[in-house]
Amino acid sequence: MNAFIRAFRTPELRAKIFFTLALLAIYRLGVFVPTPGFDPTNVMVCAESAASGQGGNVLGMVNLFSGGALLQLSIFSLGVMPYITASIIIQLLRVVIPRFEALHKEGQAGTAKLTQYTRYLTIGLALLQATTIITLVRTGQFFVGCNLTLVPDQSLPTLILMVVTMTVGTVLIMWFGELITERGIGNGMSLLIFLSIAAAFPVSMGQIWQLQGWMTFALIIMMALVVMIGVVFVEQSQRRIPVQYAKRMVGRRMYGGTSTYIPIKVNQAGVIPIIFASSILALPQLIASFRPESAWAQWINAHLVMGFSFSWIYAAVYVALIIFFAFFYVSITFNAEEIADNMKKYGGFVPGVRAGKPTERYLQYVINRIQSAGAVYLAVISLIPLFALVYLGANQNFPLGGASLLIIIGVGLDTVKQIDAKLQQHHYEGILR
Numbered sequence: 001m002n003a004f005i006r007a008f009r010t011p012e013l014r015a016k017i018f019f020t021l022a023l024l025a026i027y028r029l030g031v032f033v034p035t036p037g038f039d040p041t042n043v044m045v046c047a048e049s050a051a052s053g054q055g056g057n058v059l060g061m062v063n064l065f066s067g068g069a070l071l072q073l074s075i076f077s078l079g080v081m082p083y084i085t086a087s088i089i090i091q092l093l094r095v096v097i098p099r100f101e102a103l104h105k106e107g108q109a110g111t112a113k114l115t116q117y118t119r120y121l122t123i124g125l126a127l128l129q130a131t132t133i134i135t136l137v138r139t140g141q142f143f144v145g146c147n148l149t150l151v152p153d154q155s156l157p158t159l160i161l162m163v164v165t166m167t168v169g170t171v172l173i174m175w176f177g178e179l180i181t182e183r184g185i186g187n188g189m190s191l192l193i194f195l196s197i198a199a200a201f202p203v204s205m206g207q208i209w210q211l212q213g214w215m216t217f218a219l220i221i222m223m224a225l226v227v228m229i230g231v232v233f234v235e236q237s238q239r240r241i242p243v244q245y246a247k248r249m250v251g252r253r254m255y256g257g258t259s260t261y262i263p264i265k266v267n268q269a270g271v272i273p274i275i276f277a278s279s280i281l282a283l284p285q286l287i288a289s290f291r292p293e294s295a296w297a298q299w300i301n302a303h304l305v306m307g308f309s310f311s312w313i314y315a316a317v318y319v320a321l322i323i324f325f326a327f328f329y330v331s332i333t334f335n336a337e338e339i340a341d342n343m344k345k346y347g348g349f350v351p352g353v354r355a356g357k358p359t360e361r362y363l364q365y366v367i368n369r370i371q372s373a374g375a376v377y378l379a380v381i382s383l384i385p386l387f388a389l390v391y392l393g394a395n396q397n398f399p400l401g402g403a404s405l406l407i408i409i410g411v412g413l414d415t416v417k418q419i420d421a422k423l424q425q426h427h428y429e430g431i432l433r
Helices: 002-009 011-031 040-051 060-065 081-096 098-105 108-139 156-183 188-199 201-212 214-236 272-288 295-303 312-333 336-345 357-382 384-391 402-427
Strands: 238-245 248-250 253-255 259-265
Touching: 002 011, 002 402, 011 156, 011 188, 011 402, 081 098, 081 108, 081 156, 081 188, 081 312, 098 108, 108 156, 156 188, 188 201, 188 402, 201 214, 214 357, 214 402, 238 357, 259 357, 272 295, 272 312, 272 357, 272 402, 312 357, 312 384, 336 357, 357 384, 357 402
Parallel strands: none
Antiparallel strands: 238 259, 248 253
16 A cells, blocks of 8 residues: 555656546547447447357357457457467567568667557557457347347448448557556456456456355455466566676776576466457357357367366367467577577676586576466366356356456456566665665
């Protein structure tokens, strides 16, 4: 509480906090503004049916990151998913396209260029996703089981207006995130995701209270506290590899001779493996939705879809995909060869390990061992909603588990650290008082 009081007493930091809160409020307001061309009354009826679990969950991950805006078909229906997808694609393309890797190594100028490419790709993905969503709504595949007319006027100008509106909504969200990062407290896009997920918690917990009773509700709250403590502990855990820099003379000055470390988090991949795995598992259901009466589509809906029944096949495939993508993503983002070369270039070495190739092999060995524990940790966290489905009678929108829990805690910890760092800058007294 003392930190929050000092934050609001600091004029500059107080202005940043109020600016951030204002943009977040505008973002939440846009979630409830319907897209022109849809019938708002029929959309609300179908959305309530889908939210209660009577519809499909093909686009459940997008709805999670949009704060429920997708099911309401609002102007912010796409949420931040196009930007997240574009960022991940640009990051993965660094391995394939040498030009992107060269831009990454150029520093601030190269990073600005990659950010520009990310924006262009975000607009392209938003156009594609908006067109897909409107097509699914028109064909009745978006809200499965809801036969109400959602698009009264299906003329070409109206459809173009709907696509452009959703795309502009995504661009506006991307602008909000960059404004919060530059003029607010930082972590712009992460805070928007945090708000979208946190906004669904009261409704989900209220449904558990009404349907399961106060005993189950209290049990879930106790479980949530225990799980959150464990997640915070793991997210803050890291292996520090010591690095020693040799002394060297440059002109008349002595450089080096310092000790530092390379921090390697237990969960180095973050929430990306869960997002990848959920997206891959959504593809079979999407394909099956076009031929729901066929035998193979019924098998997919019974074994590869998370609905009201638990499937061991779904759980096994889900865990296998998470573990695979955890190692895959870390192998791309953590370049042991580049780190070893930089250490050798500046006279750094790991005590007891020779510089060059031995250091590269040592770093790869350490990251593989740590990531093994991190991948198992991600798999356990992602299975919480599945076991809640079996033992607590929850639905697929159970809030305490998987990507939602990791994002809520991770963004919360990062935001608190940024506010604390800004406080230390303003209230630093130095050696002399």
